[in-house]
Amino acid sequence: MAVETAPAKTTTGQKLHRIHVVVNGAAHDVDVEPRTLLVHFLRENLGMTGTHIGCDTTSCGACTVLLNGRAVKSCTLFAVQVDQASIATVEGLEKDGKLHPIQEGFHQEHGLQCGFCTPGMMMTAVGFLATNPAPTELQIREAISGNLCRCTGYVNIVKSIDYAARKLREPAEGKAPDVR
Amino acid sequence: MSVEIGGIGSSVKRKEDARFIRGKGKYVDDVKLPGMLYLDIARSPYAHARIKSIDTSKALKIPGVAAVITGKDLVPLNLHWMPTLMSDKQMVLPTDTVLYQAQEVAAVVATERYIAADGVAAIEVEYEPLPVVVDPKKALEPGAPVLREDREQKNNHIWHWEVGDKAGTDKAFRDAEVVVKQDLYIPRIHVASIETCGIVASWDKVEGKLTVWMTTQAPHAIRTVIALVAGHLGLAEHKIRVISPDIGGGFGGKVPVYPGYVLAIGASVLTGAPVKWIEDRSENIQADSFARDYHISAELAAKKDGTMQALRVKTIADHGAFDAAANPSKYPAGLFHIITGSYPFQKSFVEVDGAYTNKPPGGIAYRCSFRVTEAAFTIERLVDVLALELKKDPAALRMQNFIKPEAFPYKSALGWEYDSGDYGRALKLAMDTIDYAGLRKEQATKRAKGELMGIGISSFTEIVGAGPSKQFDILGIKMFDSAEIRVHPTGKAMVRLGVKSQGQGHETTFAQIVAEELGLPVGDIAVEEGDTDTAPYGLGTYASRSTPVAGGATAIAARKIREKARLIAAHLLEANPDDVEWKDYKFQVKGVPAKTKTMQEVAFAAYTNHPQGMEAGLEAVDYYDPPNLTYPFGSYICVVDIDRGTGEVKIRRFVAVDDCGTIINPMIVEGQIHGGLTMGLAPALYEQITYDEQGNIQGGNFMDYLLPTAMETPNWETAKTTTPSPHHPIGAKGVGESATVGAPAAIANAVVDALAHLGVRHIDIPITPWKVQQILKANGAAE
Ligand code: FES
Ligand code: FES
Numbered sequence: 001m002a003v004e005t006a007p008a009k010t011t012t013g014q015k016l017h018r019i020h021v022v023v024n025g026a027a028h029d030v031d032v033e034p035r036t037l038l039v040h041f042l043r044e045n046l047g048m049t050g051t052h053i054g055c056d057t058t059s060c061g062a063c064t065v066l067l068n069g070r071a072v073k074s075c076t077l078f079a080v081q082v083d084q085a086s087i088a089t090v091e092g093l094e095k096d097g098k099l100h101p102i103q104e105g106f107h108q109e110h111g112l113q114c115g116f117c118t119p120g121m122m123m124t125a126v127g128f129l130a131t132n133p134a135p136t137e138l139q140i141r142e143a144i145s146g147n148l149c150r151c152t153g154y155v156n157i158v159k160s161i162d163y164a165a166r167k168l169r170e171p172a173e174g175k176a177p178d179v180r
Numbered sequence: 181m182s183v184e185i186g187g188i189g190s191s192v193k194r195k196e197d198a199r200f201i202r203g204k205g206k207y208v209d210d211v212k213l214p215g216m217l218y219l220d221i222a223r224s225p226y227a228h229a230r231i232k233s234i235d236t237s238k239a240l241k242i243p244g245v246a247a248v249i250t251g252k253d254l255v256p257l258n259l260h261w262m263p264t265l266m267s268d269k270q271m272v273l274p275t276d277t278v279l280y281q282a283q284e285v286a287a288v289v290a291t292e293r294y295i296a297a298d299g300v301a302a303i304e305v306e307y308e309p310l311p312v313v314v315d316p317k318k319a320l321e322p323g324a325p326v327l328r329e330d331r332e333q334k335n336n337h338i339w340h341w342e343v344g345d346k347a348g349t350d351k352a353f354r355d356a357e358v359v360v361k362q363d364l365y366i367p368r369i370h371v372a373s374i375e376t377c378g379i380v381a382s383w384d385k386v387e388g389k390l391t392v393w394m395t396t397q398a399p400h401a402i403r404t405v406i407a408l409v410a411g412h413l414g415l416a417e418h419k420i421r422v423i424s425p426d427i428g429g430g431f432g433g434k435v436p437v438y439p440g441y442v443l444a445i446g447a448s449v450l451t452g453a454p455v456k457w458i459e460d461r462s463e464n465i466q467a468d469s470f471a472r473d474y475h476i477s478a479e480l481a482a483k484k485d486g487t488m489q490a491l492r493v494k495t496i497a498d499h500g501a502f503d504a505a506a507n508p509s510k511y512p513a514g515l516f517h518i519i520t521g522s523y524p525f526q527k528s529f530v531e532v533d534g535a536y537t538n539k540p541p542g543g544i545a546y547r548c549s550f551r552v553t554e555a556a557f558t559i560e561r562l563v564d565v566l567a568l569e570l571k572k573d574p575a576a577l578r579m580q581n582f583i584k585p586e587a588f589p590y591k592s593a594l595g596w597e598y599d600s601g602d603y604g605r606a607l608k609l610a611m612d613t614i615d616y617a618g619l620r621k622e623q624a625t626k627r628a629k630g631e632l633m634g635i636g637i638s639s640f641t642e643i644v645g646a647g648p649s650k651q652f653d654i655l656g657i658k659m660f661d662s663a664e665i666r667v668h669p670t671g672k673a674m675v676r677l678g679v680k681s682q683g684q685g686h687e688t689t690f691a692q693i694v695a696e697e698l699g700l701p702v703g704d705i706a707v708e709e710g711d712t713d714t715a716p717y718g719l720g721t722y723a724s725r726s727t728p729v730a731g732g733a734t735a736i737a738a739r740k741i742r743e744k745a746r747l748i749a750a751h752l753l754e755a756n757p758d759d760v761e762w763k764d765y766k767f768q769v770k771g772v773p774a775k776t777k778t779m780q781e782v783a784f785a786a787y788t789n790h791p792q793g794m795e796a797g798l799e800a801v802d803y804y805d806p807p808n809l810t811y812p813f814g815s816y817i818c819v820v821d822i823d824r825g826t827g828e829v830k831i832r833r834f835v836a837v838d839d840c841g842t843i844i845n846p847m848i849v850e851g852q853i854h855g856g857l858t859m860g861l862a863p864a865l866y867e868q869i870t871y872d873e874q875g876n877i878q879g880g881n882f883m884d885y886l887l888p889t890a891m892e893t894p895n896w897e898t899a900k901t902t903t904p905s906p907h908h909p910i911g912a913k914g915v916g917e918s919a920t921v922g923a924p925a926a927i928a929n930a931v932v933d934a935l936a937h938l939g940v941r942h943i944d945i946p947i948t949p950w951k952v953q954q955i956l957k958a959n960g961a962a963e
Binding site: 035036043050055059062106115118148150151152 | 193194196197198199200201202203204205206209212293371372373374375376426427428429431460461462682683684685847848850851852854855856857858859881882887890891893895896
């Protein structure tokens with residue numbers, strides 16, 4: 001699905017740049033100010049508010065999305081930098097009404113409380129599990145060390161990611177994950 | 181307990197997860213209204229300065245800037261000051277003096293977020309720096325610069341507060357065989373919930389109605405505050421709607437009223453457009469309510485055999501420029517007088533003096549029920565100092581002194597009545613779980629080899645669930661809480677509460693209470709909070725009060741419904757109501773198991789076939805005034821290893837035994853404990869906000885203010901004992917903050933224990949590698 005957006009006006013006289021970006025499989029051609037951060041582009045221009053903002057120093061990871069499959073902090077990229085790229089956000093995790101194993105893991109293992117860090121945590125985990133499908137606990141902890149959670153104390157987040165890893169490793173037909 | 185209905189005691193998976201795991205939560209910054217403007221704030225670079233001039237002309241020329249607001253603009257509206265929750269007042273915007281770095285100086289309203297920031301950058305303010313006072317002890321010295329010129333009292337002393345028997349305590353100290361004394365500084369920290377604070381204010385001029393979406397833990401109280409502060413501008417309480425949508429963590433930081441909220445409301449009234457203000461993380465840490473900052477001097481008197489006798493504590497409380505702590509109004513130092521902890525002191529005396537300094541206001545918020553962490557940390561540290569003095573094992577010394585289980589309800593020397601407890605059982609369980617004896621042996625072996633290993637205990641008693649109306653109010657509003665339950669004809673129920681979840685899982689746990697009381701499946705019960713137009717009035721969620729107070733209201737409202745339902749059931753069963761009992765989640769004619777009616781059948785009848793003379797419908801409201809507070813407790817044991825090269829403290833194991841009375845949802849309780857422990861670890865080893873001599877904040881963003889990540893956080897081990905509260909309708913005590921209260925002392929005690937053979941008695945938190953390394957170097961123990 002291609003979404004065409006009318007050229008936006010900038011009140012500050014900044015030149016607009018047209019970018020072409022695919023978000024969760026849908027193509028968007030949008031005019032943006034060069035200073036627009038990717039996270040604001042997603043939240044404000046595209047109205048996808050699942051990606052959150054928790055800091056101004058690239059520290060918290062609440063804004064994490066996948067850029068061509070790799071986890072990045074969308075508060076630290078300009079939208080113009082993702083021209084021609086493919087972005088995945090939390091809104092794209094569920095497919096055809098079926099939760100992604102990482103979503104299932106967070107629900108089953110009580111990996112979230114206020115939910116504010118959760119989208120970023122899940123996107124970091126999805127990017128990580130693609131590179132390391134059978135991680136140890138310590139590797140999971142390292143992988144999410146750029147994502148802050150103030151509510152959960154991380155123990156259940158680690159379990160949630162482990163749940164997803166096990167589920168993702170199962171053959172396609174799928175059998176129930178071993179419940180510890 | 182019935183697992184099928186998901187009642188009390190079952191680990192029901194959370195209902196609220198469905199939207200959060202899909203990115204469909206609705207937080208304040210997700211609210212977008214047509215024509216909405218954005219507000220940004222210019223802040224002071226100085227900690228204390230006279231404002232000579234503010235030039236807004238360049239900002240106003242920027243296309244898209246709709247308005248700039250300064251203190252002078254607020255004077256005619258009488259909005260330049262606002263009351264705090266603690267009988268003080270606070271500047272919304274200054275008219276001539278700023279009192280702390282990052283204080284709000286002017287606001288810009290613009291069509292876009294970035295343009296508002298452009299406007300802020302274009303504001304030119306000329307300041308004349310004034311002498312800065314950052315040390316509260318110096319602030320209280322005669323001749324110190326007076327910071328609050330608006331007060332009649334021309335010094336920086338805010339209040340003196342004391343409790344206990346001074347003469348008796350002094351005598352006990354004079355007569356004591358052993359006295360230990362320890363000074364402790366509990367540093368300033370910040371809750372830093374991952375969502376910062378923010379608001380969307382929308383003023384409808386035609387209807388005269390103000391709607392705000394706001395990051396608040398106490399929406400009803402906020403509505404009343406708005407009506408009181410801005411009533412003269414035509415804002416009436418029945419036309420103010422406060423919506424607290426999904427909240428990304430609160431921990432107390434979202435209780436106070438911040439100037440940004442007031443400015444956004446004012447800007448919406450002024451421009452006629454909806455206005456959004458979302459603070460940055462740096463603004464959040466630099467200007468919002470902090471916690472702790474207590475300078476404590478504590479003494480404990482005991483017999484030579486270790487029997488604790490008396491406690492004497494003197495404290496200076498740094499409140500920053502305004503006393504904006506959200507304390508119950510009778511208690512300016514909060515519930516600090518729970519400081520006698522788990523021990524039966526005969527005599528105690530505590531005094532606290534509040535001081536103004538050139539720092540941001542606040543003084544309470546960090547996941548704790550009003551200064552309980554300061555109290556628990558002090559007593560649990562002091563017990564270890566006594567153990568060292570007497571060369572006694574700290575576990576044995578605690579066991580020897582604990583208030584005995586048969587002594588409950590126990591009246592403490594400082595006036596509290598503890599509801600229930602079994603402290604020895606909790607400590608014994610923690611010791612068995614972690615193999616305390618084995619660890620002590622291992623420690624001795626390691627010490628002989630020069631390795632540094634420490635074991636720390638904290639056997640804390642908490643005080644939560646504020647509170648009984650005879651003692652507790654905020655701004656005069658009594659600290660009850662409320663629940664309204666409606667059972668619909670098809671047997672589905674709606675529960676509305678005066679509290680507000682910020683991640684605690686109320687949509688699940690409060691449904692479980694109703695499920696248990698009414699026999700309806702948890703999935704058939706919807707819980708709604710945070711909208712003042714629909715929810716009953718309540719004081720909100722903080723100080724672990726939701727379960728003790730609103731949980732009581734929910735159980736009692738449900739019981740009112742059940743009582744009416746019993747009459748309807750009797751009518752349906754053609755039985756005498758006295759012969760109908762509630763059994764196995766159904767109504768049954770006594771002794772006739774075949775004659776039953778389910779709550780669903782009764783609910784349908786309540787609307788279709790109710791007894792003549794009875795009101796139709798099946799609903800109830802309860803405003804619950806708790807008869808007492810609740811006293812959760814626990815025993816934590818922490819094992820640390822210290823790197824002699826770097827001074828780094830590594831937590832090897834941490835066992836937390838908590839007793840929070842009846843548990844509604846074990847999964848959620850464990851999650852609360854994990855989170856609380858991590859917020860206890862944080863100030864013990866990492867977090868601290870300091871100021872230089874000029875009042876410049878050190879640690880005002882996430883680069884410098886170190887929240888524990890998954891790497892620093894250990895794999896918490898939890899266990900429980902269950903001692904129900906005798907006065908609570910379901911025996912629950914509350915748990916959200918216990919671990920934050922109990923953990924810091926266990927960690928600090930473990931580090932001191934590892935270094936005790938070097939003569940170390942105390943290290944102020946946060947115990948950074950640098951501090952440890954200095955000690956190791958000074959003692960020739962560094963590698
Ligand atoms: S918002 Fe991007 S790292 Fe914090
Ligand atoms: S669940 Fe609240 S910050 Fe992680």
